Amino acid sequence: MKEYLQKYFILRKHNAQVAWKKAKNRKMCYLFLLPYFVLFTMFFVFPVVASIYYSFTYYNILERPRFIGLQNYISLILEDDIFLIGVKNTFMIAIITGPLGYIMSFLFAWLINELPRWVRSVAVIVFYAPSIAGNCYVIFSVFFRGDAYGYVNAFFMNTGIIDTPKLWLIDPHWMLPICMLVILWMSLGTGFLSFVAGLQGVDKSQFEAGYMDGVKNRWQELWYITLPNMKPMLMFGAVMSITQAFGVCDVTMALCGYPSTDYAARTIVTHLFDYGFSRFEMGYACAIATILFLMMILCNKAIQSLLRRVGT
Amino acid sequence: MSKKRKKELEEEKPYKKPLIKKRKPNRSIAGDIALYFFLFLVAFIMAFPIIYAVSSALKPLDELFKFPPRIFAQHPTTDNFSDLFVTMGKSWVTFSRYLFNTVFITFLGTAGHLIIASMGAFVLAKYEFPGNAIFFKIITVAMMFTGYVTQIPNYLILNKLGWIDTYWAIIIPAFASPMGLFLMKQFMEGLPTSLIEAAKIDGANEWKVFTGIVMPNVKPAWMTLIIFSVQALWNNKASMYIYSEERKTLVYALQQIQSGGIARTGQGAAVLVVVMIVPIIIFIFSESQILETMASSGLKD
Numbered sequence: 001m002k003e004y005l006q007k008y009f010i011l012r013k014h015n016a017q018v019a020w021k022k023a024k025n026r027k028m029c030y031l032f033l034l035p036y037f038v039l040f041t042m043f044f045v046f047p048v049v050a051s052i053y054y055s056f057t058y059y060n061i062l063e064r065p066r067f068i069g070l071q072n073y074i075s076l077i078l079e080d081d082i083f084l085i086g087v088k089n090t091f092m093i094a095i096i097t098g099p100l101g102y103i104m105s106f107l108f109a110w111l112i113n114e115l116p117r118w119v120r121s122v123a124v125i126v127f128y129a130p131s132i133a134g135n136c137y138v139i140f141s142v143f144f145r146g147d148a149y150g151y152v153n154a155f156f157m158n159t160g161i162i163d164t165p166k167l168w169l170i171d172p173h174w175m176l177p178i179c180m181l182v183i184l185w186m187s188l189g190t191g192f193l194s195f196v197a198g199l200q201g202v203d204k205s206q207f208e209a210g211y212m213d214g215v216k217n218r219w220q221e222l223w224y225i226t227l228p229n230m231k232p233m234l235m236f237g238a239v240m241s242i243t244q245a246f247g248v249c250d251v252t253m254a255l256c257g258y259p260s261t262d263y264a265a266r267t268i269v270t271h272l273f274d275y276g277f278s279r280f281e282m283g284y285a286c287a288i289a290t291i292l293f294l295m296m297i298l299c300n301k302a303i304q305s306l307l308r309r310v311g312t
Numbered sequence: 313m314s315k316k317r318k319k320e321l322e323e324e325k326p327y328k329k330p331l332i333k334k335r336k337p338n339r340s341i342a343g344d345i346a347l348y349f350f351l352f353l354v355a356f357i358m359a360f361p362i363i364y365a366v367s368s369a370l371k372p373l374d375e376l377f378k379f380p381p382r383i384f385a386q387h388p389t390t391d392n393f394s395d396l397f398v399t400m401g402k403s404w405v406t407f408s409r410y411l412f413n414t415v416f417i418t419f420l421g422t423a424g425h426l427i428i429a430s431m432g433a434f435v436l437a438k439y440e441f442p443g444n445a446i447f448f449k450i451i452t453v454a455m456m457f458t459g460y461v462t463q464i465p466n467y468l469i470l471n472k473l474g475w476i477d478t479y480w481a482i483i484i485p486a487f488a489s490p491m492g493l494f495l496m497k498q499f500m501e502g503l504p505t506s507l508i509e510a511a512k513i514d515g516a517n518e519w520k521v522f523t524g525i526v527m528p529n530v531k532p533a534w535m536t537l538i539i540f541s542v543q544a545l546w547n548n549k550a551s552m553y554i555y556s557e558e559r560k561t562l563v564y565a566l567q568q569i570q571s572g573g574i575a576r577t578g579q580g581a582a583v584l585v586v587v588m589i590v591p592i593i594i595f596i597f598s599e600s601q602i603l604e605t606m607a608s609s610g611l612k613d
Contacts, residue, residue, distance in 0.1 A: 232610020
């Protein structure tokens with residue numbers, strides 16, 4: 001055992017020496033990377049660590065952070081009903097809009113792939129525009145206005161489906177479905193672009209080989225040829241749509257108000273804003289952020305291991 | 313030239329592009345028509361809110377409140393836009409100042425991001441050194457969570473640096489956005505290594521290789537980085553980090569007007585258009601370059 005350990009350490013030492021020598025040879029590389037590395041560490045890595053640290057403290061900016069162990073997490077999960085509403089809503093939104101938006105992105109990218117060139121580029125603009133249109137989603141609050149002059153209400157009342165106007169954005173019953181609708185409208189984002197570009201890059205000769213081997217219809221083409229070729233893009237798109245789905249807050253805040261009726265449209269991020277920037281309970285807010293962070297990373301890892309099996 | 317020779321030449325033409333493209337074997341006409349119809353329908357649904365937003369910005373006030381509504385304005389005017397400029401002109405901080413703030417933040421943030429991220433991407437893509445793979449892994453992990461997670465510690469850090477309520481609070485963190493470096497690195501990996509090696513043999517150092525050979529060859533990726541960065545910064549309300557009115561961004565000021573209620577409905581509609589038109593127009597002009605970059609965006613294990 002001892003010998004084994006000794007050997008192990010010698011090996012590690014040797015490896016470290018080799019790495020050090022290599023690093024010395026590549027000083028320029030580190031110089032190139034340095035500015036980005038410093039900023040990235042400062043604004044992306046360090047904040048995550050800091051937020052994990054603060055999540056174990058009581059911190060209100062004015063006083064020094066006071067260590068209180070797991071108290072924040074305990075009160076979040078056991079006492080804070082509104083947080084649980086937020087978690088429920090976030091999961092609902094993520095589970096419905098995440099996969100649906102992802103599938104939509106791929107489906108439309110795939111469908112427009114065979115269109116003539118200029119039609120395709122127009123289609124890309126039309127599909128992608130909602131996700132970069134700033135806060136254009138507030139137009140939906142006009143469509144879903146609560147009185148009889150709201151267009152959706154008017155439409156349903158004229159067709160006789162409902163007889164009194166519905167308070168779409170105030171009634172807790174309707175808030176989430178409408179927000180999901182709006183989020184789906186905006187869900188053809190960066191992942192969609194990646195799919196469009198990836199589909200263009202699939203080697204044409206593979207399709208011809210496929211026809212020889214008896215690929216019969218579009219779906220077989222999709223499953224046996226297109227999807228396996230698209231795996232890296234699928235991964236990238238998944239990362240994008242998960243990140244988006246868990247970070248929902250702009251839409252719910254703009255459409256349903258902040259805070260919304262009965263907190264029915266509260267998401268984890270809205271809760272984070274509430275505690276971080278309205279109540280200045282930074283420790284508590286950091287606990288929320290940490291939970292959100294863990295949820296996102298775990299979900300991403302799970303989806304990635306799932307996607308590795310596509311087309312095999 | 314004799315007739316015979318002409319005929320021969322014609323026969324020699326190896327391939328004439330057929331007028332109608334040969335159909336792929338697995339496609340039926342009915343299926344194609346159904347698809348076109350479906351796509352057109354969806355495209356209409358997707359575009360409708362945007363079309364509606366644009367047309368309501370062109371409607372005079374009486375048409376805005378008309379019921380039942382019409383999608384297109386009957387008497388299009390630009391009154392809403394001129395009203396908007398009048399309102400902005402009367403505000404305590406002038407319109408030009410807001411515009412300057414946004415342009416300043418967007419320009420500096422984008423330029424810095426482009427330079428710093430592509431420097432990092434260059435060595436990550438083209439050189440092997442200890443720590444390379446791990447650092448890139450960390451960057452891909454960083455793409456997996458939204459900025460909201462780090463917002464509070466970021467605030468504390470910026471506070472410590474004394475950058476709260478300055479432009480730097482928005483500009484400097486924008487330099488380090490992981491997305492740009494990721495796309496740039498993936499794109500640079502597609503450059504042939506022999507190009508760099510040839511330059512090195514000719515005696516160019518890393519900096520020369522970077523500025524003289526790599527950067528001119530990755531122009532599509534530049535454009536993509538610029539567009540993503542401009543989109544993010546142009547739409548940045550910056551209300552968390554900047555308090556002074558004279559340093560607030562244009563989008564923030566415009567959205568203040570928008571929340572002015574019924575009386576500002578027309579101007580609000582104009583604001584929507586002003587805010588969304590910039591990213592969309594930039595995208596339209598750079599679409600092909602963005603798609604070229606995104607082709608290498610895949611995430612390998």
